[in-house]
Amino acid sequence: MKENRRDRDDEGRARNARPRDGLGRPLPYGAAGVERQPEGVLRTPEQTVREAQRLLDAGKPFHAHEVFEDAWKSGPDDERALWRGMAQLAVGxxxxxxxxxxxxxxxxxxxxxxxxxxxxxxxxxxxxLMEWARELAGRLDGPVDAADEAPRLM
Structure with missing residues (x-):
């Protein structure tokens, strides 16, 4: 019988427990990966910015995106576009x-x-940040070093 590799949470939603590299790419099951950011963490905006900056500086923009995504999903309605935009910058x-x-x-x-x-x-x-994003977008012609290109958020 074929083993089911789909990871599900208690409510049956898909959760991928595969290990990932520093840029969030899935690795084979059993491989050593980079620890993932926990989901659904409630942080103050200042904690969000500080944690995201730490991850960006470490060359882990995928993980920073997850921090911004938590703020996007849990923050006040009038800041949803801010945190979604910040997550998009990190994913970019x-x-x-x-x-x-x-x-x-x-x-x-x-x-x-x-x-x-x-x-x-x-x-x-x-x-x-807007200037950084436009400048980087305008010169992309191959892979970049995420840590070297990390923006300063403040």
Whole structure:
């Protein structure tokens, strides 16, 4: 009988427990991977920014995206676009580091557009992030080093 490899939570929703590398790519079961970010963590906005910056600096933009996604899903309605845009910036950097230049550029630009309506929420330097995203998107021609390209959020 074929073994079922689909991971499910208690409610039956799909959860992928496969190990992942530092850029979030799935590895074979049993391989040593990078510890994943726990899902559904409630953080203050300041904790979110601090944890995401730590992960970006470590070259783990996929993991930073998960931190922003928690804020997007649990934060106030008037900040959903901010956190979604921040998650898109992190995913854009993830794709760029994986060598998906078209997808990376598209997500960087989408993320920049998503945060454009905000001035300086929670100390986030929106203007600088938008400039960073547009500049990186404009020069992608192959994989980038995620840690070297990590933006400063504040």
């Amino acid at each position: 950097l993830t794709h760029a580091a994986r060598g998906n230049t078209a997808g990376g550029a598209r997500l960087l630009l989408r993320g920049a557009g998503g945060i454009a309506a905000y001035r300086r929420p929670h100390g986030i330097d929106v203007a600088r």
